[in-house]
Amino acid sequence: MRYLTSGESHGPQLTTIIEGLPAGMPLHDTDINNELARRQKGYGRGRRMQIEKDTVEIVGGIRHGYTLGSPVGLVVENNDWKHWTKIMGQEPLAPNEEDEVKRKVTRPRPGHADLNGAIKYGHRDMRNVLERSSARETTVRVAAGAVAKKLLKELGINIASHVTEIGGVASSVKAYDSLENLKEITENSPVRCLDPEAEKKMMNAIDEAKQQGDSIGGVVEVIAEGMPSGVGSYVHYDRKLDAKLASAIMSINAFKGVEIGIGFEAASKPGSEVHDEILWTEERGYYRRTNRLGGLEGGMTTGMPIIVRGVMKPIPTLYKPLQSVDIETKEPFTASIERSDSCAVPAAAVVAENVVAWELASAIVEQFYSDRFETLKELVEQQRTFAREF
Numbered sequence: 001m002r003y004l005t006s007g008e009s010h011g012p013q014l015t016t017i018i019e020g021l022p023a024g025m026p027l028h029d030t031d032i033n034n035e036l037a038r039r040q041k042g043y044g045r046g047r048r049m050q051i052e053k054d055t056v057e058i059v060g061g062i063r064h065g066y067t068l069g070s071p072v073g074l075v076v077e078n079n080d081w082k083h084w085t086k087i088m089g090q091e092p093l094a095p096n097e098e099d100e101v102k103r104k105v106t107r108p109r110p111g112h113a114d115l116n117g118a119i120k121y122g123h124r125d126m127r128n129v130l131e132r133s134s135a136r137e138t139t140v141r142v143a144a145g146a147v148a149k150k151l152l153k154e155l156g157i158n159i160a161s162h163v164t165e166i167g168g169v170a171s172s173v174k175a176y177d178s179l180e181n182l183k184e185i186t187e188n189s190p191v192r193c194l195d196p197e198a199e200k201k202m203m204n205a206i207d208e209a210k211q212q213g214d215s216i217g218g219v220v221e222v223i224a225e226g227m228p229s230g231v232g233s234y235v236h237y238d239r240k241l242d243a244k245l246a247s248a249i250m251s252i253n254a255f256k257g258v259e260i261g262i263g264f265e266a267a268s269k270p271g272s273e274v275h276d277e278i279l280w281t282e283e284r285g286y287y288r289r290t291n292r293l294g295g296l297e298g299g300m301t302t303g304m305p306i307i308v309r310g311v312m313k314p315i316p317t318l319y320k321p322l323q324s325v326d327i328e329t330k331e332p333f334t335a336s337i338e339r340s341d342s343c344a345v346p347a348a349a350v351v352a353e354n355v356v357a358w359e360l361a362s363a364i365v366e367q368f369y370s371d372r373f374e375t376l377k378e379l380v381e382q383q384r385t386f387a388r389e390f
């Protein structure tokens with residue numbers, strides 16, 4: 001499966017085309033809209049999230065509630081476009097309109113794509129960079145992920161996420177009864193955190209950052225239960241599922257690190273406290289006493305829950321001055337802001353969940369025959385039985 005996205009932050013719409021989905025899979029726009037709404041929530045978001053109420057329009061590949069096997073086209077309109085039609089329009093501008101209309105950006109923000117993108121593509125107006133490097137694009141990545149999530153759900157694979165740290169405040173709740181229970185708690189938490197004490201402190205930290213014109217980052221954890229064992233492969237570097245998951249997390253705007261299972265903690269522990277002992281019962285087949293390696297060994301699933309964490313740096317657009325240089329005058333200046341969030345970690349957890357869903361669904365579609373969804377379902381079930389009886 002693959003998808004491309006197109007669209008600028010203040011353009012008319014964001015678009016994605018998904019290719020490679022099986023035919024006969026149920027899919028409704030509500031499956032996607034639920035995920036889009038989850039991405040827009042979260043304590044610490046700025047005004048943009050009040051302007052945009054994202055909803056998807058399915059423009060291809062679905063008939064009467066089922067995929068056709070043809071590419072699925074999804075469109076999310078930018079409600080703010082009406083205020084940007086001149087600034088972001090496709091028509092050439094008359095020379096006398098240039099300065100007035102373009103809202104030209106010549107002051108790069110440290111930590112954003114502005115300066116490097118301008119140098120790379122030769123843009124003297126960095127709006128040409130920031131309109132696409134903006135995390136607004138994650139809207140359609142979530143839309144594509146929502147489709148993948150639907151596929152996983154139909155195959156009995158459940159996926160969720162939670163925020164484990166914001167601005168140095170860590171959640172101390174690591175256990176949860178079930179993924180459903182985790183979802184229930186996090187959906188009602190403004191910061192998507194399992195720990196009510198930490199939740200309050202995280203919200204205070206966000207308020208404080210906002211007051212000081214600053215921003216804060218954090219850590220999110222994604223969990224997927226129900227993956228059959230043996231998905232992915234050890235035989236070649238580009239088929240390793242852990243590598244694909246790491247790449248997916250790192251591709252989210254502002255993500256600077258990934259861990260699978262206990263991750264970096266493994267550096268300070270002996271092997272006997274890292275590797276997951278193998279047990280067997282007739283009823284369950286093979287399983288592990290622990291799940292420190294986060295459901296992945298040798299680039300393949302073990303059948304235990306997949307656990308992937310990602311760290312998000314603080315958002316680069318600050319109200320608090322940071323020094324930079326105007327590319328026209330070469331004069332130093334401090335701070336120029338587009339509208340900005342002070343913390344987007346809760347939203348980023350939803351993005352992470354959806355990009356992980358995409359990789360897991362793609363790995364399944366790649367590994368099993370997947371033209372017909374009903375057959376794919378049977379094959380995944382067969383793989384579970386095979387692994388249990390092996």
Ligand SMILES: Cc1cc2nc3c(=O)[nH]c(=O)nc-3n(C[C@H](O)[C@H](O)[C@H](O)COP(=O)(O)O)c2cc1C
Nearest residue numbers: 112113133135253254315316317340341344347348
């Ligand atoms: C959900 C989400 C929302 C974001 N919102 C903002 C924002 O409001 N302002 C900003 O400067 N950066 C924001 N970012 C981060 C930038 O998009 C990101 O830092 C930028 O694209 C540069 O890429 P890099 O940080 O990966 O190097 C956001 C990221 C995510 C995941």
